[in-house]
Amino acid sequence: MSRLTGWWSRRSSAGKVELYTRWTFHLFVPIELFLLGGSPFSHGEHGDLSTEAAVGLVLWVGVHSVLCAFLASRALDHATGKRERPVRLAAAVVGTTFCADLFLNLLWVGGVLPDPGVNVSVIAGTSIFTLCAVVLCLGPVRHMAYAVLGAAFATGVPMAVAGNGLDVAAGSAVGILVGGVFISATSGFSSWLLRIVQELERSRDLKARLAVAEERLRFGRDLHDVMGRNLSVIALKSELAVQLSRRGRPEAVDQMVEVQRIAQESQREVREVVRGYREADLRVELEGARGVLGAAGIACAVDAPVLDLPPEVQSALGWVVRETTTNVLRHGDARRCAIVLRAEPGAVLLTVENDGAEERGATAGATDASSRAGHGPGSGLAGLRERLGAVDGTLDAGPSAPHSFRVTARVPLPRTGRTGTARTPAAPARALPEKREPGEPRETRETRESGEIYEGHESRKSHEKEGTVA
Structure with a gap:
């Protein structure tokens, strides 16, 4: 069952809202075909339409529904930031719908489409569905209001001018105003909600990236604080050891032993910074x-x-x-x-x-x-x-x-333990236990051993030199 629903559950919240919104507008294609495509075959008071006229109206409704779905898809791409605003496509759909409605009014006057009920349902219905898709391309609410008024005007005026009756034209305009307000509010809210969810998703990703960037800055700051002083000391003591070595002074070895100690301490501190133990x-x-x-x-x-x-x-x-x-x-x-x-x-x-x-x-x-x-x-x-x-x-x-x-x-x-203090976990067993003073750090022990090795080596060299002189 999880495999069947994985395509939905694996999506983010923004992806789910986008998918739901897209398929809602895609469903307008069968809805428009069902509501408007069947009206040409209904029996009206003015007689049945001819087969050619009925098929022509159905074809127009089908083409119009596909155009509106395509425009809605491009408008949702604009709402999610994937495409530019489809201005030319919206203008083409609006112009095609207006020309088709004007042509239907002329056929109505000419008697080719004698049933006013079928004509009004097709003309007003295509105008409302066009308005539904166009509103997705608009931003401010006042532009949506202008679109509703424009759709009502573009539908009622051609009817009245063509002589199909002022009452029919006024009723169609009022119907488009009422239906247009509802459909515009629904489409506009869907587009606004999709943009808000996408913005929240981007803000969430940005917050995660800022958290990573802040952690990197913290790491860089700690690394600079740890390594800056130690590297400066290492550079100075190394330079001093070089100068002492060129003069044949035995203090050069002491300086290099100190460099070794500081390097080992720096390694330990860098490891602590990387693992974040301090914070x-x-x-x-x-x-x-x-x-x-x-x-x-x-x-x-x-x-x-x-x-x-x-x-x-x-x-x-x-x-x-x-x-x-x-x-x-x-x-x-x-x-x-x-x-x-x-x-x-x-x-x-x-x-x-x-x-x-x-x-x-x-x-x-x-x-x-x-x-x-x-x-x-x-x-x-x-x-x-x-x-x-x-x-x-x-x-x-x-x-x-x-x-x-x-x-x-x-x-x-x-x-x-008996003293009341917490007992720390035992250290891992070693094959050869290391000999060191109680409480002495490893770095100090290694430094001491290096000094002892050097002192022994120098002692042997001095004894050999004395024997040679004798």
Whole structure:
């Protein structure tokens, strides 16, 4: 069943409104044929029409309905921004309709079309259907009012001038005024609604692109703040080491050891910036998700009580909220999104579910993310699994219902020891444990080891030199 309805459910809100509007105006073709095409074969008081006249009227009604449908399609293209305003086509349809109605009035006077009821229904009906299509090409409401008055005038005046009766001409003009106001209001509202929905869709896409641009600016700002000072120091110390080395001063090695330390520190800081550890706060991300989704027209329900979570757990869950919010904005056509945070015995559970996921695309996305999880730094669901893995957490993602997608993150809470402080997860086992001082960072240890290696090398060189001199 989902395959049969996928052509509709996979469309965005703007696409659904556009498709519905287009097919509504396309249905005017059989409606016009049904309402006007059968009147030439009806039995009137003035006798039946000849076969040639009846067939001619039916052919004209069919051609006119196709012309109006084509004009309506081009007008809707203009409303959605795909084409220019079809001014020439609208003028051609209006001119053809006026000439045909004038010709029918002449046949009416000549006795070829003796039934006034059939003549009035065809002339007035084609004028109203033409007005329905032309209104789609107009913008201001006053132009639509002018079009209604013009259609009534262009229909009633030729009848009166041709001598078909002032009462018939006045009745036709009044009928077109009443029917034209209704049909113009309906068509104008449809065109206006389509333009508004398209504008909202473009605003939503623009908001998503602005969010991405803002994140890029943040990343660039942080990268500049981290790397600017360190690169300047590295350049100065490298230049100093070159000068000391040319003079044969042993302090050059100390400067290069310092350069090595700063480079390693810069590498660590850049990695933190890339992964966004410094700004991923759970409460901030929850409020940001509520605001961004609400601005995009998505009802966002956040059920997240205040929990006392460790900073690393909050950071990991904050990234889950940020990434899933981005996916809701970029993919699918969600109308509702629910974010639930729950504390379980020994763990915390975060669930993000939306109803705008495409069934095939969601499944494929989950499968692709699962296949890439655990293979180094990544983005999307694979990146979230990597972040959660750093705190022994897990991530499950996949369809939860037809056209719904759910992401569930579960992070175990660290137990409290005798001192009452939270115990951090144990580090991964290494084949050869590294020897270092308690609390000493890895970069400092590597720097110390490099200095020790250099000092030992220099000591051996000095002893060899002394032996040679002796």
